[in-house]
Amino acid sequence: MPRARLVAVGSALPERRLTNADLAKMVDTTDEWITTRTGIRERRIVDPGQRCSDLAEAAARACLEKAGTKAVDVDGIIVATITGDQLMPSVANLVQHRLGAVNAWGFDLLNACNGFVAALSTATCFIESGRAKRILVIGADVMSAIIDYEDRNTCILFGDGAGAVLVEAGDSQGHGVHGFELHSDGGGAAELALPGSGTVPHDAKAAVFQNGRVVFSHAVRRMAEVAESCVAGLGLTGADVDLIIPHQANIRIIEATAERLKVPMERVVVNIDRVGNTTAATIPLALAQADADGRLHEGTRILLVAFGGGFTWGACYLTWGR
Ligand code: UT7
16 A cells, blocks of 8 residues: 655745734733733734635645646645635635646545644545545635634634645655544534534624633643544554644643643644644644754654644644655
8 A cells, every 4th residue: 555655845824914912902912811821922814815725826836846746747636724715616626727737636625723634634545545646735724814803712813824735655664644533523513613604694704703711621632632542543652753743723732732742842843923823724834834944854753633623633643755
């Protein structure tokens, strides 16, 4: 069975910064509250007219360039997002066309903050089954389009961005995805949701609702559980992880996950301070940050772990590179 190897990562962030000081002028909050409760200092926000597909395309181009791969050699494109330009066509189709990836199929995958882990797991199955050789897996979200900037419970948390990874078929004993685990619990549906985003009638503009305290307690428990279970399922422990690349929702959740695995924070990639919670983009953006910081090498042992609205959570253990 071929192994799904991750060979390159690219990212795209909007230029515009929204700092805690900016938010303190918009809602009743302070830099001190946001920093101590979440770890976020600033986030990036798109300019008017800049869409999810624009960020996804830019991240994909950066990734292909880094990989030295032509768009025509890509077989498939999976975009994890909850903020696509429109429900139809998919962002993946727009990206496929703009890249000139004429031999690629594409679809979007809707799994909130666990979207990238779910998309990477899906790509892994295509590759392991021999049905595809090269898949672009993209996490992209324009959260600013679905945030109520009068709601201090949510507006301080989220930002916009995109990251893309090229996943290739490789040798069965080589680097790549060694294992993943996905979970769902629709019992948490009401705690983190986007009312008005689907076909159920709603009187206001769609905006993220979150019961922060409830989501926090589930996130802490589930992220730690799935992180531990994913590595244990491979006969490994935290000692076999060089880098944890977690979903960036709250620095306190990230620290609790690392602590459970007994992995020191020096081995955890954190960029929440600079970009906030970008939903499906957090993990590929953090991967790109690790790459830019010279922390990704051939064979680096990485654990991805995420939790999000649904509830949905998952983890993936991989070794980096060709
Ligand atoms: O990415 C998908 C998954 N999402 C997550 O994992 C997020 C999970 N939740 C969280 O990260 C945290 O619950 C939050 C950061 C959202 C909130 O932090 P918290 O420590 O759980 O605060 P809280 O909701 O318990 O609120 C504490 C107090 C409340 O006031 P009272 O009731 O104690 O008087 C809030 O009204 O802080 C107040 N508050 C704020 N104060 C200043 C809530 N938001 C703010 C704010 N600025 N922006």
